[in-house]
Amino acid sequence: KTIIIAVAIALLLAVIMGYVFAQTLTGPILALTRGAKNMAEGNFEQSLKVRSSDEIGQLTSSFNYMASELTKNMSEIYQEKNRLEILLHNMSDGVISFNKDGEFMLANTAATEMLEVDKIDMDFSTFIRNYDINSGVYLDVGTEPSKRVTFPVGKQFISATFTPYYSAAGQIEGLVVVLQDITEQKKLDDMRKEFVANVSHELRTPLTTVKSYTETLMDGAMDDKEIAMEFLGIIDSEADRMAFLVRDLLQLSRFDNKQVLLDITDIEMNEFLSLTVKQNKIHAEGKHQQLTFEPYKEDVVIHGDRDRVGQVVNNIVTNAMKYSLEQATIKIYITEDDIYYKITVKDTGMGIAREDLPRIFERFYRVDKARSRAMGGTGLGLAIAKEIMESHGGKLTAESEYGKGTTMTMWFPKKPPEPPCKEA
Incomplete structure (x- = not known):
């Protein structure tokens, strides 16, 4: 009877001690497990209670420190992401991104405005086809750092720069297309070309007249005073015309260079x-x-x-x-x-x-x-x-x-x- 009672008391004590030991050891581990699952689901703002100073307590402290650092890092990443999104959507240049399979990833507001669409949801092949960009532009641009193409959209002229981006291993991950509205620049270039052509034409006509009449005079027309005076009158008129043209051009040049100041x-x-x-x-x-x-x-x-x-x-x-x-x-x-x-x-x-x-x-x-x-x-x-x-x-x-x-x-x-x- 004494032995039975002693065994029963020993078993009860063993159960109690086992339960206490289990709670002391497995409780923090279960809490750490739940915390890890919550962290995997995106809940970084959590802190576990440290119950001891042994290895389990140190592990819990390390877990809390990791959660705190992750919270701070994720906050910085979120802020940086917001800054980049604000920067992207407020850029004057349009930006479109495609992944390595040609699937559309993102576009900013400027891109939709330049392409005159409400929303960009086309893949790379459709984008190339819709805007007739057939100047050797492919998703895999090879070793080229970038490729520039100009194409019309309505009354605008858009310059598109296709630039690949790579993974850490050096593999192409996708393509970024930067769009710039060059309509005004093209108009200025066209006006500049037209201006040069017009100046050349305006000067060529009187110069041709002066040269032809001068050659005629040199070939013998000088002997006929009446014809010679008529030709010289025409030469004088054409010289005046060139002088007026040069005067007007110089005057416009002074205005362009801010050299004309008024009294x-x-x-x-x-x-x-x-x-x-x-x-x-x-x-x-x-x-x-x-x-x-x-x-x-x-x-x-x-x-x-x-x-x-x-x-x-x-x-x-x-x-x-x-x-x-x-x-x-x-x-x-x-x-x-x-x-x-x-x-x-x-x-x-x-x-x-x-x-x-x-x-x-x-x-x-x-x-x-x-x-x-x-x-x-x-x-x-x-x-x-x-x-x-x-x-x-x-x-x-x-x-x-x-x-x-x-x-x-x-x-x-x-x-x-x-x-x-x-x-x-």
Whole structure:
């Protein structure tokens, strides 16, 4: 009986000690297991209770430290991801990414706007096909660091740079396409080419005339005084034409290089425009045209360079007379608003077609090229007038209806511009 009781007590103590030992050993391990599972599911903000200072306690402390560091690292990664996303979606350049299988991964807002779509959900092959990018661009670009292709989208021109990105092992992981809108750049390049071509053409014609007439004179035409004087008159006229062209080009070059600085004075426009009409009256009457000016009800004082303002007004009035038929009416009048005095020249001439109107201030642009050259124009007058108006802080605008006439308006600010000095 004593032995049985002793064994029973020993077993009970063993069970109690085993239970206590199990709780002490396996409890923290089970807690660590649950914590690891929670961490695998993305819950890094957790802290386990350290129950002892033995190896299990040290393991729990290490687990808590790891969770804390992971929380901090994930927070930094999340912030960095947000910064990159904000940067990506606020870039002016479009960005599209494809993986190594050609599947679409991401695109920013600029890319959708440039490609004129609401959402990009096409794979690489569809992207290449839809935009007709057939310049040897493939998903596997090989050893090329990048490849650039230009293609049109509507009225825009887009430059696309295809650049691969690689894994740590050096294998291609995918392709990034960077899109840039080069429409304005292409327009400027085209305008530059057109400008050079126009200058060459404008100079070539009088030079050819001068050379041909000079050769004729050298071949014996000098002996006939009447013919010689006629030829010399033509040579003199063509030389003047080239001189006018070079003068206008130099003037535009000075405006471009900010070398034209104005001698600002107060100009009373009622008196100024009345004098302009008197100076041009005889030319208008020669074409049986009616040129009139309606003085404003009160004094109109603008702040400008008298010579430059006169150049603009005379250019516009001369154009109105030049490109209007006989019996046309050319009317000059002044209006105002809170900011500007507006001097308007309205004619009942030939007018300008809708498609030509936005381009009349371009250099060398002529609505009727043959007629303009025959009348001695260089095609630079309105371009110079526009530059002069802008240098005064104003603007020059045009309204027209083909066959019914044109209205040109000079906008002069009421406030004086900043003090400039004279032309360099």
